[in-house]
Amino acid sequence: MARIDLVDLAHSYGGNAAPPESFALKPVTMTWRQGGAYALLGPSGCGKTTLLNLISGIVTPSRGKILFNGKDITPLSTQKRNIAQVFQFPVIYDTMTVGQNLAFPLNNRGVPKAEVEARVRQIADLLDLTPYLKRKATRLTADAKQKISLGRGLVRSDVAAVLFDEPLTVIDPELKWQLRSKLKALHRELDLTMIYVTHDQTEALTFADTVVVMHDGRVVQSGTPAELFDKPAHTFVGYFIGSPGMNIVPAEVSGREARIDGHVISLRRNYGVLPAGKKIEIGVRPEFVDVSPPTPGLLSATIERIDDLGRIQFARVRVGDAKFAARVPPGFTASGNSAGLIFDPAHVHVYADSHLVEGGA
Amino acid sequence: MDKIVNQKAWFLVLPVFLVVAFSAILPLMTVVNYSMQDTFGNNQFFWNGVGWFKELLDPSTDLGGRFLASLGRNLLFSAIILTIQVPLGIVVALSMPREGWSVAACLVILALPLLIPWNVVGTIWQIFGRPDIGLLGYTLNSLGIDYNYVSNDFDAWVTVIVMDVWHWTSLVALLCYAGLKSIPDAYYQAAQIDGASRWAVFRAIQLPKMNRVLLIAVLLRFMDSFMIYTEPFVVTGGGPGNSTTFVSIELVKIALGQFDLGKAAALSLVYNLIILIVCWVFYTVMTNAGAERKAAPESEAALEPKPAAGLKPVGVLKPKEGVA
């Protein structure tokens, strides 16, 4: 059980002398509270696994410190850090039974036999593994194996944090949901700090109470799922989270107005005069743009196609050169290809060089 | 994936069948034929039924005595070879460097003895062990150890065994190394997190993962050592006396030395039968192990060759982790 502090932590596989731009993880400072459920989210190669391996001690950082409960553990070996880790592919000890697998970490640490037995029983109950305790672990399905790997971490009473490295990759889709809810329940029950690496936004958003979005070795935003959705701090977050992703279009912004293709969209906040020389864009989620029959005064667009996602329909439209995704409100019937777009000013954000610009009142 | 039933596949197998049948079935029929006959030379043969086989298994006859004695020597030899080479091979495999040029260097040197013609292996040790001109024999004798593989039974055995260890331990080591290489890093990391000692890592991860290759190594080594001919023949010629006369050496003596075709053929058949039985057990165990691997999809990919480049199966498995 621990609070985790990352202090100016950075890593390069090419060593400290490598140019800063080539670092797999660029310097990051942040605090993760004890008992929190965190997800590190980003595409392959964004540095999330590197960050996880730094915390578990598999990789030693080129720079910076990691603190567990204020104590610097950077020089400690994996063994001494008291963390548990579940890998992408289930790691189980082939020759052992499920029970022996669960007891392995305790036996290695010389825990008395009776205590080992009690602990194993308790964890097996928690993970619904009790019926399999005497079975050979090799014969089980992938999701049961992942539960065993998790169990080997949980069985130790002193784990500081549980790390997950894309643990659901090899699990069948229908079981993924089950296992995810199990993790969530365990998290509530055990009050453990959990860190979950994934490239799947659904996994991240359903599992974590804080999602850390990473891109190109940098943490671009850390916040609750709602924050990431409502107010992406970076165009990458807007684009990566949500399906379809945020609409991001070049625009001219001054004061409370944004101008796209000669048409004026009003904004909720006042942006004054933005610094020149930066790439100015506005971002708005498709959920907050509605298509309507063409009406004077609305931004006019051409509908290219309509995607039916079941509960909701999105129209793919074109405005000049820019492409938009927009919600199709119930009852809307297209008349030809042309349509107008209605923006919800509260949800239109302004980005300068991809970073969110906070407007004034 | 299930295989398709297709009898036309026989056409594809036909060339192999013909080549091997030509080399195996025809000679084998000759052997069976000879084994039931006696000859006094001049290509005159007499029907002898199962006479040779009876004699072969009766230690009181000349043939039976020689066969059973050589069989006993051969089994002892195989047992010694296995007890030395398997643990040594594992230790050598575990001692392989991790990366860099030294890996290739070690592999090349390890593989070297395997590619030396068997009689040259014999020649190398024949020279190396001689008390007059060989480094080993000379050194031992100048240390006051009376070593001479030509006149002393024990020394001859030691020489033949050390030679075989020299010749074949690399095979065991290379097989084990291949087994070790197929263990994904995550296993070592997990073991580290679980606080496993070095020995626990060996017992819980490395040994189980080497299971299959070790089985292959043991059986290959058993069979090859059971068939050994050339190397001891060159070094000791089966001597001193008959002390290093193994079954193959006895067989060649009878067949090509004395041209006692009937006896040799009967001996061949029994000899072959023993090996065939071991081979069958081996094959059954292997196939069962294979079936078990199918039941455990996680480890299935471990020993299968990776698909050729550019053909990675589309799916969630990244190729690197695919060998989990």
Place this chain on the structure above:
Amino acid sequence: MHSIPGRRVIMALFLIFLLLPIYWLVNMSFKTNSEIVSTMTLWPHTPTLQHYRRIFTDESWYSGYINSLEYVVLNTVISISVALPAAYAFSRYRFLGDKHLFFWLLSNRMAPAAVYALPFFNLYSAIGLFDTPWAVALAHCIFNVPLAVWILEGFVSGVPREIDETAFLDGYSFPRFFIKILVPLIASGIGVAAFFCFMFSWVELLLARTLTSVQAKPIAAIMTRTVSAAGMDWGLLAAAGVLTIIPGALVIWFVRNYIARGFALGRV
């Protein structure tokens, strides 16, 4: 975690153990016979190339190498070319008697060469192949063909079956698919199989010696000639031995990056 304490020392000792006898052979091949017999020297004090010169100039010596290489190459080509279609069949199809056939093939790999020496002698004499490279090449097929089938089957199984199906849908005939698509895909497998065929054919002597007398005698058999009335010609024997190690060493050097992988198939 991968390796054990003291691994450098263990490895070094083992490599020395492997190299020392070979060094001794090389050492002797550069000594004069009088130096070999008279004194114990750790390196040649009067180095000479006379033994090598003799081997390279005397036809009865160097023809032995040519004979050996001839049947080894012949055997490798035959083994691979008949094993390829069979490997494909075993990998893709089930057919009557497939498992028994596979076992029967493998059992031949395990058969002691000594058993076959005499019948082969009779067989090849009868069909007039005795004392030709063909006799040895065909005889070695008995253990190399099963081995090649076994190795190649593993590699063919590694090629997804979708590739075959796509090719046939694209209108490839079977032979064209085989040569244009399958063979390039399993090229490394063919390399591994060829390496092992070469290796086992090169090191085998009993059959090679039995099936040849003058014309096709392999170098390994010629070496026994160094025993003459004047005693052993140790230097010549050593030089001939060194020269038999070189082809193997060259082959290993070329395939060094594939050795571990070939063994990884566990199919030797």
